[in-house]
Amino acid sequence: xxxxxxxxxxxxxxxTIKYYVREGLLPAGLLTSPNQATYGEAHERRLxxxxxxxxxxxxxxxxxxxxxxxxxxxxxxxxxxxxVATDLLVPRYAEGxxxxxxxDAPDAVLEAARERVGELIERRGWxxxxxxxxxxxxxxxxxxxxxxxxxxxxEVLDAYADAAESxxxxxxxxxxxxxxxxxxxxxAVIGTVLGNALISALRHLTHVxxxxxxYESGExxxxxxxxxAGPGAGAAPE
Amino acid sequence: xxxxxxxxxxxxxxxTIKYYVREGLLPAGLLTSPNQATYGEAHERRLxxxxxxxxxxxxxxxxxxxxxxxxxxxxxxxxxxxxVATDLLVPRYAEGxxxxxxxDAPDAVLEAARERVGELIERRGWxxxxxxxxxxxxxxxxxxxxxxxxxxxxEVLDAYADAAESxxxxxxxxxxxxxxxxxxxxxAVIGTVLGNALISALRHLTHVxxxxxxYESGExxxxxxxxxAGPGAGAAPE
DNA sequence: GGGTTATGGATAGTGGCACTACCCGCTATC
DNA sequence: GATAGCGGGTAGTGCCACTATCCATAACCC
Numbered sequence: 001x002x003x004x005x006x007x008x009x010x011x012x013x014x015x016t017i018k019y020y021v022r023e024g025l026l027p028a029g030l031l032t033s034p035n036q037a038t039y040g041e042a043h044e045r046r047l048x049x050x051x052x053x054x055x056x057x058x059x060x061x062x063x064x065x066x067x068x069x070x071x072x073x074x075x076x077x078x079x080x081x082x083x084v085a086t087d088l089l090v091p092r093y094a095e096g097x098x099x100x101x102x103x104d105a106p107d108a109v110l111e112a113a114r115e116r117v118g119e120l121i122e123r124r125g126w127x128x129x130x131x132x133x134x135x136x137x138x139x140x141x142x143x144x145x146x147x148x149x150x151x152x153x154x155e156v157l158d159a160y161a162d163a164a165e166s167x168x169x170x171x172x173x174x175x176x177x178x179x180x181x182x183x184x185x186x187x188a189v190i191g192t193v194l195g196n197a198l199i200s201a202l203r204h205l206t207h208v209x210x211x212x213x214x215y216e217s218g219e220x221x222x223x224x225x226x227x228x229a230g231p232g233a234g235a236a237p238e
Numbered sequence: 239x240x241x242x243x244x245x246x247x248x249x250x251x252x253x254t255i256k257y258y259v260r261e262g263l264l265p266a267g268l269l270t271s272p273n274q275a276t277y278g279e280a281h282e283r284r285l286x287x288x289x290x291x292x293x294x295x296x297x298x299x300x301x302x303x304x305x306x307x308x309x310x311x312x313x314x315x316x317x318x319x320x321x322v323a324t325d326l327l328v329p330r331y332a333e334g335x336x337x338x339x340x341x342d343a344p345d346a347v348l349e350a351a352r353e354r355v356g357e358l359i360e361r362r363g364w365x366x367x368x369x370x371x372x373x374x375x376x377x378x379x380x381x382x383x384x385x386x387x388x389x390x391x392x393e394v395l396d397a398y399a400d401a402a403e404s405x406x407x408x409x410x411x412x413x414x415x416x417x418x419x420x421x422x423x424x425x426a427v428i429g430t431v432l433g434n435a436l437i438s439a440l441r442h443l444t445h446v447x448x449x450x451x452x453y454e455s456g457e458x459x460x461x462x463x464x465x466x467a468g469p470g471a472g473a474a475p476e
Numbered sequence: 477g478g479g480t481t482a483t484g485g486a487t488a489g490t491g492g493c494a495c496t497a498c499c500c501g502c503t504a505t506c
Numbered sequence: 507g508a509t510a511g512c513g514g515g516t517a518g519t520g521c522c523a524c525t526a527t528c529c530a531t532a533a534c535c536c
Contacts, residue, residue, distance in 0.1 A: 035484045079454035126447040138439035159408035163401040164440035170397035201376035202402035209364040215316040
């Protein structure tokens with residue numbers, strides 16, 4: 001097929017497809033003459049994957065490029081590709097994140113949180129390297145909780161870790177059914193990214209359900225004139 | 239305190255604080271003279287909350303404005319505020335999301351996914367309105383899975399739902415310890431947003447652990463020269 | 477075979493968003 | 507009284523995911 005049909009099939013505009021090719025997300029079409037190329041089913045799959053990672057996964061184009069480059073590199077071990085892939089999915093709290101009170105305590109809170117993360121990992125027996133970005137991501141989250149005065153929320157950490165382990169088991173059921181490296185890696189990427197979207201949506205639903213049961217008598221969420229919340233401005237708290 | 243100290247305490251630049259005030263996220267300081275104002279501890283808390291929702295929660299400024307406006311509106315019931323808050327956290331798949339093949343099937347896949355979501359909700363006995371955005375969010379995710387050729391992943395849906403229910407229980411333990419409306423609502427918001435970040439980070443860690451156990455003998459994640467993945471370009475798949 | 481449409485390739489521009497710079501006249505502080 | 511900080515406003519910045527435009531050529535359609 002040519003680019004027009006690829007565009008029609010996937011709903012991605014032609015210029016956008018060209019853009020993805022330029023960015024290295026999508027391999028160029030196979031040239032049949034100096035200025036004519038054809039695209040195969042692999043291109044279509046790849047394109048849909050890109051859109052999934054972009055729209056549902058919320059990854060940015062550059063990150064997708066890195067993930068796909070790792071996936072396409074046959075020299076990388078499964079473990080390493082999975083490492084790259086999952087690393088890219090964790091929001092990259094660049095360097096100086098958090099409030100970082102310059103004179104008070106630069107990041108003593110963060111350091112304490114890191115420690116707690118280490119304890120958790122040890123308690124769980126997880127095999128995780130010292131500079132795995134997930135450690136920092138979790139520590140930043142815990143530190144942020146402290147920062148907003150909700151450090152107690154961390155008490156549910158173990159319940160969350162239980163849930164995460166159940167999810168990992170479920171993911172494994174899916175991923176490990178494939179034997180070939182490529183299919184396996186793709187499943188892992190999909191599982192990680194879309195799995196996050198899945199759990200997030202499900203959490204939303206369970207929260208709505210809980211809220212309905214507890215704080216509202218008969219009315220259902222969004223049945224009446226619920227939400228809406230006029231043009232969001234003019235807050236007047238405290 | 240004046241704006242400079244507020245800035246120093248939270249690490250947020252003064253112009254940014256002014257920007258938040260302009261956007262209605264943060265109430266203005268109390269004027270003591272025509273051009274002099276003081277800020278209290280409530281401002282500091284609010285500011286930290288804004289940064290948490292922004293940096294860790296990934297909400298955009300406008301969405302934060304809506305959430306806070308709802309939180310600050312004493313006329314809104316707990317259930318409604320929670321509805322607004324959790325709604326804003328679900329990525330707003332605007333309208334025409336997904337691939338949307340224009341001639342093939344406009345969104346038959348999406349419709350089928352919606353149906354499956356309905357069945358799940360019924361099966362679970364969740365009390366959720368028909369136009370709750372979470373339904374769509376979940377349906378979009380399922381449809382996307384189909385689109386990338388991984389519809390089978392939806393088989394783990396029930397396992398995910400189990401996990402989501404456990405998490406909801408844990409959240410409840412935390413939220414319901416507060417009785418006053420305001421504290422309760424804030425806990426709910428925090429729990430929803432930061433809880434997502436928490437579970438996402440924990441999932442990352444469990445995946446790294448699983449990956450290490452399964453696909454690598456002794457080496458630990460990121461111990462050696464793992465990731466890195468040079469300038470992401472020049473992919474050559476298929 | 478001649479006109480319309482689509483294509484590959486490239487450069488430049490757009491729109492959204494979260495800030496950030498700059499300026500003014502005034503005020504707190506040393 | 508000098509210096510630094512402040513409230514308030516407008517305009518600009520940097521990043522990012524596209525999108526527009528152009529060109530010469532190729533495909534398709536009668």
